[in-house]
Amino acid sequence: MSGRTGRRPGNPDTREAILDAARTAFAARGFDAASIRAIAGAAGVDPALVHHYFGSKDKLFLAAMNAPIDPGRLLPEVLDGDRQGIGERLVRAFLAVWDSPAGMAGVALLRSAVTTEWTARLLREFLVTQVLRRVLQHLDADPAERPLRGALVAAQMSGLVLMRYVVRLEPLASAPPETLVAAVGPGVQRYLTGPLDEVFPLPD
Amino acid sequence: MSGRTGRRPGNPDTREAILDAARTAFAARGFDAASIRAIAGAAGVDPALVHHYFGSKDKLFLAAMNAPIDPGRLLPEVLDGDRQGIGERLVRAFLAVWDSPAGMAGVALLRSAVTTEWTARLLREFLVTQVLRRVLQHLDADPAERPLRGALVAAQMSGLVLMRYVVRLEPLASAPPETLVAAVGPGVQRYLTGPLDEVFPLPD
DNA sequence: GTCTATATTCCGATAGAC
DNA sequence: GTCTATCGGAATATAGAC
Numbered sequence: 001m002s003g004r005t006g007r008r009p010g011n012p013d014t015r016e017a018i019l020d021a022a023r024t025a026f027a028a029r030g031f032d033a034a035s036i037r038a039i040a041g042a043a044g045v046d047p048a049l050v051h052h053y054f055g056s057k058d059k060l061f062l063a064a065m066n067a068p069i070d071p072g073r074l075l076p077e078v079l080d081g082d083r084q085g086i087g088e089r090l091v092r093a094f095l096a097v098w099d100s101p102a103g104m105a106g107v108a109l110l111r112s113a114v115t116t117e118w119t120a121r122l123l124r125e126f127l128v129t130q131v132l133r134r135v136l137q138h139l140d141a142d143p144a145e146r147p148l149r150g151a152l153v154a155a156q157m158s159g160l161v162l163m164r165y166v167v168r169l170e171p172l173a174s175a176p177p178e179t180l181v182a183a184v185g186p187g188v189q190r191y192l193t194g195p196l197d198e199v200f201p202l203p204d
Numbered sequence: 205m206s207g208r209t210g211r212r213p214g215n216p217d218t219r220e221a222i223l224d225a226a227r228t229a230f231a232a233r234g235f236d237a238a239s240i241r242a243i244a245g246a247a248g249v250d251p252a253l254v255h256h257y258f259g260s261k262d263k264l265f266l267a268a269m270n271a272p273i274d275p276g277r278l279l280p281e282v283l284d285g286d287r288q289g290i291g292e293r294l295v296r297a298f299l300a301v302w303d304s305p306a307g308m309a310g311v312a313l314l315r316s317a318v319t320t321e322w323t324a325r326l327l328r329e330f331l332v333t334q335v336l337r338r339v340l341q342h343l344d345a346d347p348a349e350r351p352l353r354g355a356l357v358a359a360q361m362s363g364l365v366l367m368r369y370v371v372r373l374e375p376l377a378s379a380p381p382e383t384l385v386a387a388v389g390p391g392v393q394r395y396l397t398g399p400l401d402e403v404f405p406l407p408d
Numbered sequence: 409g410t411c412t413a414t415a416t417t418c419c420g421a422t423a424g425a426c
Numbered sequence: 427g428t429c430t431a432t433c434g435g436a437a438t439a440t441a442g443a444c
Contacts, residue, residue, distance in 0.1 A: 004348055010392060014427085014428090029319075030318070030319045032234075032319075033236060033304065033319065033320075034235050035418085035419065036417080036418080036421090037418085037420090045428080045429090046428065046430085047421095047429095048421085048422085048430085049427080049428060049429075051420080051421065051422080051429080056420085056421080057420070063366040074289050110318070111318055111319065113235045113319070113371060114314075114315055114318040114319070114370055115315065116213075116237075120370070120371050120372070123371060124371055124372070124373055125243075127347070127373065128373075144219060145406065147374065148376070148379065148387075151367060151373050151374070151375060151376040151435050152376070152387055154363075154373060154376075154411085155363040155364045155366070155367040155368070155373075155376060155388075156359075156360055156363055157363065158363045158365065158366055158367060159358075159360055159361070159362045159363020159366060160359045160363065162318070162359070162362055162363060163355060163359040163362060164359070166317075166318055166324070167317060167318075167324050167327060167328055168324070169328055169331065170351065170355070171351050171352050171355060172352070172355040172358075172359060172412095175352065179352075180267075183352070183395075184356065184359075184360075186394070187391040187394065188222070189359070189385075190390070192392065200351075201379075204244075239436085239437065239438085240438070241436090241437080241438095249410085249411095250410065250411050250412090251438090252410095252411065252439085252440085253409085253410065253411080255440080256409080256410080260438085260439080261438070261439095296434085329441090409430090409439105409444105410443105410444085411442105411444080412441105412442090412444095413441090413442090413443095414439105414440085414441080414442105415438105416437100416438085416440095417437085417438085417439105417441075418435105418436090418437080418438105419434105419435085419436080420430085420433105420434095420435090421430080421432105421433085421434090422431105422433075422434105423427085423428105423431090423432085423433095424430090425428105425429085426427105426429080426430095426432100
């Protein structure tokens with residue numbers, strides 16, 4: 001879990017070490033509880049150096065989040081294929097990202113989105129503009145339905161991440177990815193391309 | 205379980221006022237950010253009085269959570285009825301609880317479960333022993349399948365709560381309950397009583 | 409019982425020396 | 427660039443006076 005805590009005196013990429021330590025700390029303890037002092041300690045540098053590089057704790061958090069989360073990289077592989085398999089491919093890609101070291105940033109973002117207000121807005125806009133809209137646009141869904149369909153997918157996926165990586169509810173936490181792909185894939189598929197009368201039951 | 209022989213506290217109203225303010229504060233700002241000073245201020249009492257009643261911040265949190273969360277009250281109405289409608293009834297009951305004032309305690313528990321370790325364990329054991337096990341027991345599910353089925357339901361429901369009440373993702377946040385019942389009910393139903401080969405696809 | 413005052417700890421951020 | 431020293435603030439929790 002602990003990243004690179006080795007000593008690196010006079011190293012030019014001290015900046016990367018700080019970002020690495022920041023990601024682990026934010027993911028593990030949330031935004032508030034993760035202190036700059038602890039991050040600096042884990043990175044093997046002085047707390048004041050963190051301020052020198054990033055200016056404030058907020059900017060450090062944003063700098064730690066921006067890089068590793070890049071949905072544009074893996075969205076093509078989700079969208080490429082038959083229409084009926086997009087649910088399972090979406091779940092598979094999500095789990096692959098969250099199981100990787102880069103997934104720590106996602107956990108950190110989710111953790112602090114629950115706690116502080118401005119990260120919640122950050123996560124909201126990220127989900128809406130960077131992920132969900134692209135998927136539903138690719139599926140040629142009715143524009144009027146897209147927000148609700150996208151939100152339902154977000155709810156299913158975030159709940160999966162929450163229980164598997166944060167709360168660590170068994171056997172979800174240690175289940176093989178393909179089991180979960182087969183289990184929740186169809187549900188996601190239904191939210192994306194399911195019949196209209198089930199997703200929009202009350203046209204009052 | 206209510207202590208009928210316990211020594212009576214000073215003013216029952218002030219104690220309830222403190223618990224009420226605590227639930228609101230914990231739900232709105234999370235465990236760490238909700239200060240005893242702010243809770244005391246909202247309740248109209250002195251901060252030191254909170255310590256006098258509950259001893260510590262942790263115990264105050266536990267006292268605020270214990271009362272309003274009582275799944276035994278509404279589980280019968282979920283379990284009573286035909287087998288195929290239990291998914292929708294479960295979602296309907298959940299939303300009814302979370303939309304009510306008592307739902308603040310649930311939001312507070314979820315919020316702090318994401319941040320602090322011991323509340324995550326609290327939520328875990330609460331979900332497993334108080335909710336999921338009872339539902340699946342009533343359905344006569346294969347005991348070997350119960351943990352995964354229950355965890356999948358927990359993931360779906362917690363994600364719904366997370367997006368609707370915490371992150372406030374639209375249009376999920378302001379959608380009428382019955383819309384969500386019809387939208388996610390079938391998915392929950394599938395997790396509970398769905399075909400075996402979909403939930404357990406890899407018998408390796 | 410209730411509140412005032414304080415002890416203790418830890419945080420983010422700044423200024424300035426090597 | 428990197429670190430030492432410190433400021434100013436807010437938090438929990440305690441001790442003790444009315």
